[in-house]
Amino acid sequence: MDTFSYDAWDRLLVEVVAEDGKVDYERLAARGALLKEFVAGLDAASPDSRPELFGSEEDELAYWINAYNAFTLDAIVDEYPIRSVWKTRDGRFFQRRRHIAGGASLSLDDIEHEILRSDFAEPRIHFAINCGANGCPAVRPSAYRGEGLRDTLRQATEAFLANPWNCRVDHEAGKIFISRIFRMYAEDFAGGAGSTEKYRRGVLGFVAEHTGLDAERIAAYEVVYNTYDWGLNDTHRDPNIGPITFHEPVEHFAEADGELRELHLYEGNFCNRDCSWCTIQGSPDGWYQAYTPEVLDQALDSLAADGNLKFYGGEPTLHTPETVAAMRYVRERGFAGLITVFSNGIQAEKLISILESDPKSEAVLNYSIYHGRDAKPMPRYARDRLEEWARENPNRIFQGYKVLFHAGGGAEQEFDRDRESEYHGMGNRCLRCFPVLTTKGRFHACPFAAEVDSPHFDLGAVGTKSETVFGNYRSFLRWVDEELDPAAAARGVSSCEMCHRHLAELPVPEFAG
Numbered sequence: 291m292d293t294f295s296y297d298a299w300d301r302l303l304v305e306v307v308a309e310d311g312k313v314d315y316e317r318l319a320a321r322g323a324l325l326k327e328f329v330a331g332l333d334a335a336s337p338d339s340r341p342e343l344f345g346s347e348e349d350e351l352a353y354w355i356n357a358y359n360a361f362t363l364d365a366i367v368d369e370y371p372i373r374s375v376w377k378t379r380d381g382r383f384f385q386r387r388r389h390i391a392g393g394a395s396l397s398l399d400d401i402e403h404e405i406l407r408s409d410f411a412e413p414r415i416h417f418a419i420n421c422g423a424n425g426c427p428a429v430r431p432s433a434y435r436g437e438g439l440r441d442t443l444r445q446a447t448e449a450f451l452a453n454p455w456n457c458r459v460d461h462e463a464g465k466i467f468i469s470r471i472f473r474m475y476a477e478d479f480a481g482g483a484g485s486t487e488k489y490r491r492g493v494l495g496f497v498a499e500h501t502g503l504d505a506e507r508i509a510a511y512e513v514v515y516n517t518y519d520w521g522l523n524d525t526h527r528d529p530n531i532g533p534i535t536f537h538e539p540v541e542h543f544a545e546a547d548g549e550l551r552e553l554h555l556y557e558g559n560f561c562n563r564d565c566s567w568c569t570i571q572g573s574p575d576g577w578y579q580a581y582t583p584e585v586l587d588q589a590l591d592s593l594a595a596d597g598n599l600k601f602y603g604g605e606p607t608l609h610t611p612e613t614v615a616a617m618r619y620v621r622e623r624g625f626a627g628l629i630t631v632f633s634n635g636i637q638a639e640k641l642i643s644i645l646e647s648d649p650k651s652e653a654v655l656n657y658s659i660y661h662g663r664d665a666k667p668m669p670r671y672a673r674d675r676l677e678e679w680a681r682e683n684p685n686r687i688f689q690g691y692k693v694l695f696h697a698g699g700g701a702e703q704e705f706d707r708d709r710e711s712e713y714h715g716m717g718n719r720c721l722r723c724f725p726v727l728t729t730k731g732r733f734h735a736c737p738f739a740a741e742v743d744s745p746h747f748d749l750g751a752v753g754t755k756s757e758t759v760f761g762n763y764r765s766f767l768r769w770v771d772e773e774l775d776p777a778a779a780a781r782g783v784s785s786c787e788m789c790h791r792h793l794a795e796l797p798v799p800e801f802a803g
């Protein structure tokens with residue numbers, strides 16, 4: 291029987307893949323003809339267009355894994371030299387560029403999400419496909435083949451998890467540090483678990499199965515998801531992760547959850563800066579109200595005890611003693627989860643003192659102020675001090691993303707391609723953030739819109755039962771799906787802009803009192 295040929299792909303991989311699984315992109319560019327030969331072969335046949343070449347499900351799966359990896363290399367070579375797949379000419383690397391497989395035009399996202407993840411119940415694909423980042427699994431120096439594929443995938447998974455950068459256990463501290471891949475695709479590893487706790491257990495079960503770790507021993511361990519290194523997996527470039535990496539939220543809404551996994555605490559928009567694009571219009575003329583026991587008790591009541599509590603304003607370091615006292619208050623009353631503080635970092639020592647007051651806290655700096663792009667930079671000494679502290683205390687200080695949200699002051703900003711969420715592959719629909727409890731005692735559905743006083747965002751107040759707040763939050767998410775996002779798309783604006791300019795046109799979500 292005729293089979294699909296991987297000869298050109300095999301010959302190429304052996305030449306360009308280094309021992310550590312990185313890619314020699316200069317050599318790859320020089321061997322462009324071989325890459326094009328294989329890409330032309332992918333164009334000529336796929337399991338859809340020539341099923342007779344693929345005798346088993348494994349043959350089909352091997353084709354799509356190889357196709358994903360080859361198309362990734364092909365797209366990178368066209369852009370090279372680049373430092374990351376997020377730095378391509380017009381962004382949206384995974385969505386924009388089209389590739390032809392068996393005559394069908396597909397993006398990398400189409401192959402990953404619509405084919406590999408949808409058609410094959412095989413979570414171990416995540417340790418075989420490579421999107422050109424240092425955080426990805428090593429590139430295999432030969433083609434994947436249908437024969438023996440499940441064993442090959444098992445070996446790839448075990449090799450990935452054997453690297454301490456991807457999986458490290460601290461038995462003494464009861465913590466397991468694993469790749470962010472397990473966060474990004476939790477449902478693939480845990481099945482349709484539906485709730486945050488079940489996802490966690492499913493992921494730990496998968497890790498135990500592929501590492502030899504005792505599943506029961508690690509079942510109660512805290513899971514820490516490592517930073518994902520998006521730097522290009524280029525043999526000509528050493529990984530260079532600065533001391534302050536990008537921040538990723540650890541909590542996501544799961545349909546079967548019964549309580550909030552994350553809550554923002556908002557103390558007002560009083561700030562020592564007045565950034566024109568600030569979503570809550572922070573400024574020295576803004577308002578501030580201190581935390582009260584009633585507000586903090588309500589937060590404790592509404593949030594999962596191991597969830598994520600996020601302090602923001604305004605600028606929390608302008609009220610450092612109050613912020614530290616509020617953090618201490620929730621700890622003394624049993625809050626065991628992560629505390630995140632959003633800060634502009636200008637008062638570096640004060641921010642560090644907040645972090646040092648609580649070992650399970652982290653800070654997120656504003657991208658523009660940290661880098662001095664589109665904003666006055668933070669003072670040099672503050673930046674140096676924060677980087678020095680971050681180097682000594684890994685995973686405690688992060689930076690936010692570059693994206694400008696057209697919310698609050700941002701709604702007035704001109705379109706700027708390099709700062710648009712669309713350009714950075716985040717789309718321009720609602721971010722579906724977790725809600726806010728303000729120090730005025732109100733639950734608001736969106737941290738970006740905290741200064742928009744409208745019944746559309748009113749989830750309740752201090753005294754509202756936590757089940758009611760949670761139910762209202764669910765209603766809000768339904769309203770986003772059914773009303774907000776479709777209305778924004780129809781008008782041709784981002785959903786944030788819709789909230790900030792045209793909210794009155796939309797019906798109010800059905801909230802319980």
Ligand code: SF4
Nearest residue numbers: 561563565568572634
């Ligand atoms: S973006 Fe941050 S630093 Fe700038 S005004 Fe708003 S709260 Fe202040």
Ligand code: SF4
Nearest residue numbers: 720721736785786789
């Ligand atoms: S679309 Fe509206 S609710 Fe969603 S993140 Fe933007 S401002 Fe918030």
